[in-house]
Amino acid sequence: MxxxxxxxxxxxxxxxxxxxxxxxxxxxxxxxxxxxxxxxxxxxxxxxxxxxxxxxxxxxxxxxxxxxxxxxxxxxxFSKQTGPQNVFAGMAEVVADLRSGGRACSVATGKSRRGLEGALTSSGLGHHFEITRCADETRSKPDPLMLQEILAFYGHRPQDAVMIGDTRYDLEMAQRIGMPSIGVEWGVHTRDILGQYNPHAVVGSVDELRQVLSL
Structure with a gap:
């Protein structure tokens, strides 16, 4: 992909x-x-x-x-801080490899801006993302506004991007604007639920995700 x-x-x-x-x-x-x-x-x-x-x-x-x-x-x-140990194994490398390969990376989350800013820093992932959008500064998923704002920042079309998420809300907001999506099974919703939103793929491992992303 x-x-x-x-x-x-x-x-x-x-x-x-x-x-x-x-x-x-x-x-x-x-x-x-x-x-x-x-x-x-x-x-x-x-x-x-x-x-x-x-x-x-x-x-x-x-x-x-x-x-x-x-x-x-x-x-x-906030009684527990997000650290590098909380990043799913292999996902930091996925993001780093995407960036080194010339692809832009962003975050679209239901978190608050306060919550995301702290986590971006403490997880060690923040420097990979040029723009991030949070639910308290735009509309909550599954409304696709946060995706549209990210696309506008880069000047890309929906088909130039992919949304990767573990919930039906992630995949539904992508579906609403014709953006390809990839569901991951290690979070909230199951393959059966994720599959209802016509994803490009649903993956059960980071290795599968790497294959779908052509890494």
């Missing part, structure tokens, strides 16, 4: 953080007296912006409770 631009999701695609996110959501919700949900419920909304995620988890939640839960979530989540 020979594209000019590779756009990565962050959590569950580059970074092994899904369990920590789900646990932080659980802690923040139950601290405020909201019912504890199944771990799969918390995992399923990973990829959305935090407001959209909480509205899906707890329909009818009030704005004041959203704000309090956001604060609690941030407190729990």
């Amino acid at each position: 020979n594209v000019k631009l590779v756009i990565f999701d962050w959590d569950g695609t580059l970074i092994d953080s899904v369990d920590h996110i789900a646990d932080s959501l659980h802690q923040a919700a139950t601290e405020l007296g909201f019912p504890a949900l199944e771990p799969a419920d918390y995992r399923d909304i990973i990829g959305l912006g935090i407001v959209e995620a909480l509205e899906q988890l707890y329909p009818g939640i009030q704005p004041d409770d959203i704000q309090r839960m956001r604060e609690g979530y941030a407190r729990y989540f």
Whole structure:
């Protein structure tokens, strides 16, 4: 697959953080007296912006409770720092090899800007990405606005890029604008779910991803 631009999701695609996110959501919700949900419920909304995620988890939640839960979530989540050890094995090399081969790399994430900036630095990956987009500065996935903003930065068409992600939200936003996508199985959603969004490929290992990207 020979594209000019590779756009990565962050959590569950580059970074092994899904369990920590789900646990932080659980802690923040139950601290405020909201019912504890199944771990799969918390995992399923990973990829959305935090407001959209909480509205899906707890329909009818009030704005004041959203704000309090956001604060609690941030407190729990930021109690652990993302480091190089949290990067999925082999993914740092994938990004580095794409860049050394002349392809641009970017990040489109449901994280907040605060969360991503810290993680870009502490993970050691930040210098690879010229532009990144976060849910709190644009629209949440699966709205494709963040992809369109990244494309506009480079002056590329959707078919010049590929979106790589572990959730249906990643693949749906790419599908909405005709951008090829690659699903990865080591994050949130299964091959069966990812396959519903007409991806170019769904891969189960980093070696498979390298093959699809012609690395």
